[in-house]
Structure formats: structure tokens, C-alpha cells
Amino acid sequence: MSSEAQIKAFAEKYNIKNTSLIKTGAFVNGEWIHPGNETFAVEDPATGEKLLDVINTPIDVIEQSIKDAKVAFDKFKKESTGRSRGVLLKKLFDLMTENAEDLARLVTIENGKALADSRGEVKYGASFFEWFAEEAPRSYGDNIPSTDLAKRIITYKQPVGVVGILTPWNFPTAMITRKLGAAVAAGCTSVIKPATETPLSALAVAALIEQAGFPKGVVNILPVDQERTKKVGTLFCESPLIKKISFTGSTGVGKLLMTQSASTLKKLSFELGGNAPLIIFDDAKLDVAIVGTIASKLRQSGQTCVCANRVYVQSGIYDEFSKLLVEEVKKLKQGNGLDEGVTHGPLIHDRAVEKVQSHIKDAVGKGAKILTGGKVNTELGPLFHELTVLGDVPKTAVVNKDETFGPLVPLIKFETEEEVIELANDTEYGLASYFFTEDYRRIFRVGEALNSGMVGANAGAITEAALPFGGVGWSGFGREGSKYGLDDYTVIKSVVIGGL
Template sequence: RVSDCGAAEARAAVRAAHEAGAAWGRLPAKERSARLRRWYELMMENKEELARIITAENGKPLKEAHGEIVYSASFLEWFAEEARRIYGDVIPASAKDRRVLVLKQPVGVAAVITPWNFPSAMITRKVGAALAAGCTVVVKPAEDTPLSALALGELANQAGIPAGVYNVVPCSRQQTAAVGEVLCTDPLVSKISFTGSTATGKILLKHAAGTVKRVSMELGGHAPFIVFDSANVDRAVAGALASKYRNSGQTCVCTNRFLVQKGIHDEFVEKFAKAIEKELHVGNGFDAKTTQGPLINEKAVEKVEKHIKDAVSQGASIVTGGKRHSLGKNFFEPTLLSNVTTKMLCTQEETFGPLAPVIRFETEAEAVAIANAANVGLAGYFYSQDPAQIWRVAEQLEVGMVGVNEGIISSVECPFGGVKESGLGREGSKYGIDEYLEIKYVCLGGL
């Protein structure tokens, strides 16, 4: 059984993090690095068990769960290395009797609120940076997937992370609002890092405004996937399959809208349909041949159905899939729609499910305009073999991350984040640790 924490437990966790913060922040960077490195090693030693926890919690196919654990652990490895590279500056002073220094110091207690779709990696991507910077954390995992966060905590203890540095407050859906409010309003919390929907992010931002907290927000996406006439269609289909149907379409960077130029539209749709039918297999996540697990809950299934029904009512055609899978419950067939227009719900909202709507377009300018019409901008993808077009489109897409002739772009070394209503700040990469550091200017006078 998992504890169902409330506001009181959340405040206690914040106090524990605050009390542990001074000692952890004073620890030499080399020592923090060593403990993060050991945490990484323990994750890799226990990757099979950790992967099985993910599959049991959210239904993700075991092969994908293994991939997530390796990806998750890589953030601890990366930030163990970055912990020793937090450099300040010496600035030439304007007066001869002064010396000017710039220090980087931990912001303090960080509240980390994470989603169910990547229940391990979304924690380590934030926590690795925070602990490397010298911060302590309180993690509120999604109510659907608390076990991954708790398992990470057990390994953190084994790695020598001191008590109070990594805290977990699992809670039910009924307690989520109260716990979230505490984490966003408690004056002892200096930083909030959230991954989830744009709507929830806006609520948390309002809470955080009262005490002017530092915030990182990785919010909703509505990723376009553009295929130009010059593209290698077979590569584009392979990229489309990976980008759309990974985790059954339940990722914030997965493609939500396919835009295919008229010259290759029919060929792309035909090949994409064949690839879906041949390569995707719906089933139990623990079955070795499964590539598509269930959606997270009934509400998620209903949204996919709603988007399909709306599109078909406006003239879209179901090329393959289109209904609940025969396995029942939360399983849904991978679906491909053609004859889609920008007036349909599936091109205006993030579906977060295994639905691929294809829009036919004529010109580059038209495709870019459709892609940029969204109020969010997390990831975008396009396939082209025209070098000039590649530069133009990459620069014009209003997103934080662009995949050019590539459908999977997440990597520990690269900055993850979006623009517009897709969020604030960046995670991973050399930039990720800056989200947990304050800059202090020191002027030494009378020298």
C-alpha cells in the first residue's frame, strides 16, 4: 500500500528538505557528484526491476520501460558530472581598489511535480540537476505512478543521499490539489519544477506568484510533423511511426498533426498505414511482442474517441484503426486519419493517444503557418532533403525543439523545453542546472 499524503505531510516534507538543505549545499561538489554517480550505478544495477514497476504502473511495453530506465539513469550520470562544473566569474572592476566576483549558489528547496507517462525519467531530469546544484527536493509523483518515485527514493538512500534531501509525497487524486497548493505556496519552497498540462501549469503559476518563486514549466505540446515533397518517404514513415506511437501516443513531444505535401501525400499515407498494421502490436506490456500498451485511463480513451468522431463527422476518413481494441478496457487501436482539416478538434487540441491525423498542404509557407497556429510550441518535426528549406523551416518553426529528418529527439545532452504556452525554462543539458542556481554578485572594496 502507498501512503495517501495530504497538506500536513507535504508541509512536513518541505520542512525536512529545508532542514537538510544547508548541509547538502555545503557538501563539496565532488562529494555530491560521487553520490549522484552511485545513485546512477544502482539504477543500472536494478534496471530490470525498475522497468517492471513502470510497466505495472502505467502499462508501458516492457521494452520501452527498459529504455526509460536507461534514459532516466543517464540524467543522474550527466548531472553527477555537471555538479563539478558550476563556475562563477571574476569581472574586471571599474575602480582599482575593488574586486568583483560572481557566485552561483543553490536556490534552496525545490518542489518537483511529475507526470505518469515517464514516471522515472521526469523525476531524475529535475532531481539530478537540483541535487547537483546543492538543492534539496520534495517530489510529488502522479497519483497513477507513485511506485517509481518511491523506488528511486530507496536507491537514493542506498547511494548515500542524506535523509531530507530527496523526499516523496505520494497522494491520491483527491489530495492532489491540496498538496500541490502547499508545494507552490509554502515560503520555505524556493523553486517549482512541473511537467504536465498547460491548464494545470497556469494554476501552479498563480499559486507561485504569491511568493515569487522560481519556476520551470514543461507543459503541453501539439507537435507538427511536416513531410515535404523532397523528403525520403520511407525515412519519414519510420520517423512518423516512432514519433507518434511511442508510449501509445502519450508523450508531450509526440506528433499530434501530420502535414504532408500534395506531391507525396498519397504515397506517405499508404506506406504509413502499412507500417502501422505490420509493426504495431497492442497488448499487455509484459508481453515481449507488444509495442502498444493501454492508455492510462478511461478518460484518455474517451478523448481519442471524441477526436475521431469529430473528424469523421467533418469528412475525415479512417485509413486504419479507429476504435477500441478487442482486448477492451483502455486498449485502443493505432489509428490513421486522412482528409483532415484544421477545423477538426484533433488538429486543435493535444490528443495524447494513438491517433495520427494527416493534413494535405501545397506550399512551404502554408505548412509553416499551420504548424505555428497553435498557442503551444514544444517540439516540431519535418522531413526534407533541400538544405535551404531545412534552414528556413528550422528557424521559422515556433517550438523549443526541432527534429529534422528525425522523429525521436530527446537526449540528456540537449536542452528540453518549449516556447509560448509550452512552458518556461530548460531541462537536461548544460543549461538544466542553471534552473536551480541563483547568481550572487560580490563586490570587495577597500583593497
């Protein structure tokens, strides 16, 4: 664990005004604890420098935190109302808003994304606390007519219980708030394991939870290193006290967690991998399509689950679109996310860089042409990969099937609407899809034909708190945000009243 002096020096170096947000312990049952001597280092992906040492929470402490969360749940469900839970969430929204710049800087420091993106993430993340503060009092049941005149059927939505939350590194703040907001609004308590790469943002949220006055045990945040992560996942899945798992991450890990949860028959919601198609039709407005393609494909250097992975361009505009896209991509600026004017930061680790390189090598080997980029930008650092556009990418290239999760834009030519829908749907994944057209009939036709949980029509950025976020197929199940967001954290109880 880092000392107070180290934390103070960290805050001064990175211009963090509110030093109380910088935590390196575990938040368990309303207290900050630092058990044992095991820690792991958090590094800046832009520089490779060690930032701070964070506690590697011992398994026995995590087991106790689950028990504490169960005790807290039994009390929370009886003593809180939807309105009172909404008040807590609104306080948390206000605190996040007040501390937005510090929270954004923490995201950039440990994740690497450009500060503008981090500011957007914090605003987006806070919006879920505001949204679910408003949804919390409105978890309605029903009065259902019975076929028996002497009976009445009433339903209630009740909280499912203790929730185990497992979050990724690419949105270290928002992936917690999107899940936690719904859990608290429903009346659940939570044990949260943040990503090993980005625990500081999660612990900053915990600091605000403490300040907002949440009851002890309602939220527990437990940082662990990469090796212990697997053990915690198994523990969450097999614990009979945890009644639901919410996970965002890879499809492979999602399948494993689902298998491990079988013995306890938990409620599950998974937001997993993607292979999103983005389609540019001949009749699209090119300026809108260019902006949308960059927003969808290159946001956070391509490291989001809803990033377009395959860009299909109709033959009539293929040459012009390719030329304009390359011109715009060349205007973007890579560098340290804290530096002025930087639009794109580094990738998270060397495995991400290697995957981008392997996809480029495969596509070029099969006939694709590098239109811009194509290499690791070693002048900036080993984790900076040039923003890359490939032309004439064949349909046999690996990128058609495998999610790159990096700054690679593969342009694939198509002729007809029927052809491109077949290509777009030729995947087990179905998180997001995008297309650009000025034909309003096509908007409905293609929007309904694409096999994904979310579709952006003439929009490259689609996420907000009002959106039911989630996929189909190997991209998972369940919906986060929106008016449906509470459903995955509740169970429906029916009460039949007779003798009337």
C-alpha cells in the same frame, strides 16, 4: 499500505527480482514511514487489476517534510561540494543500471507501456544522474571587469533552496530523475509528489536513493491520491520554505500553479502541454519519414508531451506516404506491455480513450477518412484504443488545435513551405516540432522558422540528457538536461570587492 506478504506475492507475480525496490510508504527525512490508515490503490491499466495499496501521505506529514528538507538544505549546501554531489549521483546511476530490468517492469506494470519502451525510459532516466554527476563540479562563476579600477566583480552560482517537484504518470521514472539530478547537482534538497497513477516507480527510485547513501532530508518522496494532489500543489506553491517549483503536466495546471506561486515569488520551471507539428516535404526520404513519424506520433501510444499531434504531408507525396504509413502501422502489435512482441500498450484511463474517440468523431464528421483503426479494441480491454490513421483531415478539425495525447495520426495535406509553416505555428503551444527533408538549406530555414523550443529535423526521436528540453509559449519555460540544466536550480550572487 500493502503487507509484506502482498508485496512478496506482487514481486513473484511480475518477476521483480529485487523486492527491496517495492515500497508503499512515504520516504521522509531518510526514513520509510506509514502514517495513518489512508491508502490508495495502484492499478494495472492493461488489466484493471489492483496492484498494491500505497500510503496517502497526510498533509501534516508533507508540511513536516518541507521543514525537514529546509534543515537538510542548510546543511547540504555547507557540507557538500559539486564533486561530492557528483559521487552520490554516480552511485545512483550505477544502482539504476544494476536494477534496470526490475525498474522497467515496474514502469510497465503501473503505466502500461510496452516493456521495450520502459527499458528505454529507465536507461534514459538513469542517464540524467550520470549527466548531472559530471555537471555538478562545473557550476562556474565569473570574474567580471569593473569600470572602476579599484573594484572587482565576482559571481557565484548558488543553490536556490528547497525544490518542490511535481511529476506526471507518462514517464514515472525519467520525469523524476531529469529534475532531481539537476537539483542535487546544484546543491538543492527536494520534496517530490509523484503522479497518483504511478507511485511505485518513484518509490523504487527512493529506495535506491536510500541505498546510495544520500543524507537525510535531501530527497523526500510523498505519494498522495488524486484528491489530495490539489492540496499538495497549493501547499508547495504557497510554502515560503520552498524556493522553486518544477512541474511537468498540463498547461491548465501550470497556469494554476503559477498563480498560486505568486505570493511567494518562487522560481519556476514548467514543461507543459504541446501541439507538435510534424511536416513531410516532397523531397523527404519516405522510409526515414515513416519511421520518424511512427516514433514521434505513436511512441507510448501517443502519450508523450513531445508526440507529434498534427502530421502535414506535402501534396506531391501525400498518397504514397499515406499508403506506406498505414502498411507499417498495421504491423505494430497492441497488448499487455509485459507480453512478448507487444509494441503498444493501453491508454492510462478512460478519459484518455474518450478524448481520442472525440477527435476521431470530429474529424470524420468534417470529411476525414479512417485509413486504419478508429475504434476501441475491446477484445484487449477498455483502455486499448486501436492505432488510428486518418486521411484528408481538414484544417478545421479540432485535432489541429487540441492535443490528443493518444494513438491518432491525422494526415493533413499542404502545398507550399510558406503555407505549412503558418499552419505549424498557428498555436499557442511550442514544445516540439518535426520535419523531414533532404534540402540542407530548408533544414536551416524551417528549423529557425518553427516556433517551438525543440525541433527534430529528419529525426522523430530527439530526447537525451544532452538536449536542453523545454518549450515556449503555453508549453512552459525553463530547460531540463544539458549544460543549461543547472541554471533553473541556482541563483547568481555578485560580490563587489572595493578598495583595491
